Amino acid sequence: MGKQRVLSGVQPTGNLHLGNYLGAIRNWVEGQSQYDNFFCVVDLHAITVPHNPATLATDTYTIAALYLACGIDLEHSTIFVQSHISAHSELTWLLNCITPINWLQDMIQFKEKAIKQGENVSTGLLDYPVLMAADILLYDADQVPVGEDQKQHLELTRDIAARFNHMFGQDEEEILKIPEPMIRTEGARIMSLTDGTRKMSKSDPSELSRINLLDPPEAITKKIKRCKTDSVRGLELGNPERPECNNLLMLYGILSGKTKDEVTAECQDMGWGKFKPLLTETTIEALKPIQEQYKAVMDDRTYLDSVLKDGREKAEAVANATLKRVKTALGYSTPL
Ligand code: TYM
Secondary structure, three states: OOOOEEEEEEOOOOOOEHHHHHHHHHHHHHHHHHOEEEEEEOOOHHHOOOOOHHHHHHHHHHHHHHHHHHOOOOOOEEEEEHHHOOHHHHHHHHHHOOOOHHHHHOOHHHHHHHHHHOOOOOHHHHHHHHHHHHHHHHOOOOEEEOOHHHHHHHHHHHHHHHHHHHHHOHHHOOOOOOOEEEOOOOOOOOEOOOOOOOEOOOOOOOHHHOOEOOOOHHHHHHHHHHOOOOOOOOOOOOOOOOHHHHHHHHHHHHHHOOOHHHHHHHHOOOOHHHHHHHHHHHHHHHHHHHHHHHHHHHHOHHHHHHHHHHHHHHHHHHHHHHHHHHHHHHOOOOOO
């Protein structure tokens, strides 16, 4: 039996932060040799909210370079840009026509983002999860490694695929493969540095709320120095009454590679004055190799271009085969 297929992606909206890394990319890297992986930069998703055309292409390259810098290995994985493959848009349209609109109106992220935007909500924002379903279903993905916040979109993807198969498959034939979410418990929900009850997010207006993978040591030092804490004596993991304490100790554990018991033993008698420099040092050290690799990749633009060209060719072959299957099932004629 061949390897299972993995697909995942990140939006090129600004820089990647620790949530994106620990909730998603780190898991892609760790599991990659066991799977046949496709990782895309989802630049079509990036325009569902107002965006800056002057930076879209550069941001897309930055994310692709960060995939490589974080350790995505081309021996096991294909890296590509979503908008380079028109099948993503085309399958979205076809799936739109079988997706009940109330399924989309129920999506938590849509509601949250729509509230933030006020009156200018685009149709694209509502339709965003169908585009995400198309991304996944085009590649017959078995597993989709994401953070906790994408769980509902994954469930919707499964529902869309099942509905399509039921409506257009002959004799329960599986035209679209039903994928499984792959969500790790550890790091699946990294919280904001300024409010431990909200997730770390690219769209938070405060830069102090997140640590970006490309933040220089001074920025990391400043953000951790200013991050929200509490005034309870001693530090602990797992107490829901202390969301900031829990988040910061969890970050320390993941970034230092220490277990929960090790972190508890080391930190329980510390105050914030001692813990913050420790977390700062650990974060700077953990990000250093990624930042060095990133610089090396960005210095060789020809290499990155060739990675994305190869990626496009490989991904397009798989995507077009699925699209053809779907169009045949829907009754379209094949052009001569
Ligand atoms: P995006 O770009 O918002 O986030 C990329 C990945 O990072 C995870 N993530 C987090 N994990 C832990 N803690 C956090 N605070 C945190 N913030 C973000 C996300 O769960 C995600 O895995 N819709 C997707 C992109 C997408 C996609 C796809 C993903 C488009 N098509 C197909 C998988 C498969 C998104 O907006 O992710």
